[in-house]
Amino acid sequence: MENIIETVDLTKRYSKAVALDSVSIHVRQGEIYGLIGKNGAGKSTLFKTMMGLAPYSSGEIKLFGSKSNKEIEHARQRMGFMMGAHFFPYLSARENLEYFRKLKGIADKAEVDRVLKLVEMDKVKKKFKSFSLGMKQRVSIANALMGYPDIVVLDEPINGLDPQGIADFRRIVQKLNKENKMTFLISSHILGELELMATRFGFIHDGKLIEEIDRETIRNKTEEKVIVKTNDIEKATYVLEQKFPNIEYQVNGDKELVISKMVEKTDEIASLLVSKELKLFKLVAQEISIQEYYLEMITKGGTDHV
Ligand SMILES: Nc1ncnc2c1ncn2[C@@H]1O[C@H](COP(=O)(O)OP(=O)(O)OP(=O)(O)O)[C@@H](O)[C@H]1O
Ligand SMILES: [Mg+2]
Known part of the structure; x- marks a missing residue:
């Protein structure tokens, strides 16, 4: 399978702190990739540099095999991105998404309604500022899905969703992945949240990508x-x-x-x-569980387990 997102030794420093330490991630077409790491591991920084929202210190980013800055910019237009919920507080969900539809140059006006229906927010009339965290997350996910991007990058989308919301989210992601061949890159600090959804995992710790591993391979390693x-x-x-x-x-x-x-x-x-x-x-x-496997890996630093 082809890598459609790839970084090569991507490094980012904030004055003294190293937020990304030589990260080489490989996201293949058609997968649901779960990026797992605890608070401060570097997940958001990786996504921001990937999307061109933050500069990096050294290394390389390749999107859809891009070889130049122009190609990277073009590739980013094929990507839907969600990071936090930054919307206009006094506008409704529909009005907010309408604004982003125009900004992204998506001509099809029906897109707003389609994505709002996907996350079951199409009937909500009130203003964004009075939404619960889960509702904000839903609008944010909808925004990332607008315009049928080839890759959807979601930073902690499950944060704030209730169990029903998590199950709905999983269903939406799996359906779009299967029917529309959308590739997903999703971060979480809780492995269990992505365990049933992701087809592959990357574990990030202290700015280092410790391991990339298929779900099946983890299953074999962690099976009783x-x-x-x-x-x-x-x-x-x-x-x-x-x-x-x-x-x-x-x-x-x-x-x-x-x-x-x-x-x-x-x-x-x-x-x-x-x-x-x-x-x-x-x-x-x-009798090791996937969660134990992960904890063991980050404590060992990923060098001597297999
Ligand atoms: N603007 C900044 N200035 C200085 N250091 C920063 C800045 N943003 C992030 N960092 C540092 O970079 C490291 C990685 O942070 P990042 O936000 O990418 O982690 P994360 O995995 O997304 O964490 P979380 O689960 O809390 O969202 C942390 O040590 C953080 O303190
Ligand atoms: Mg983060």
């Missing part, structure tokens, strides 16, 4: 499993299959057996193998 090292794998699998006909396992190399799930049967597996005179060099139950 029992890992067994023994002197006779063939005998071990035979014995285990006799006892647990539905067992699912994988053999890594010639000494390690990885049994899916069955963490609660770890003791039983151990005594069964020992009773059949197998030697147990290692037996561990792994």
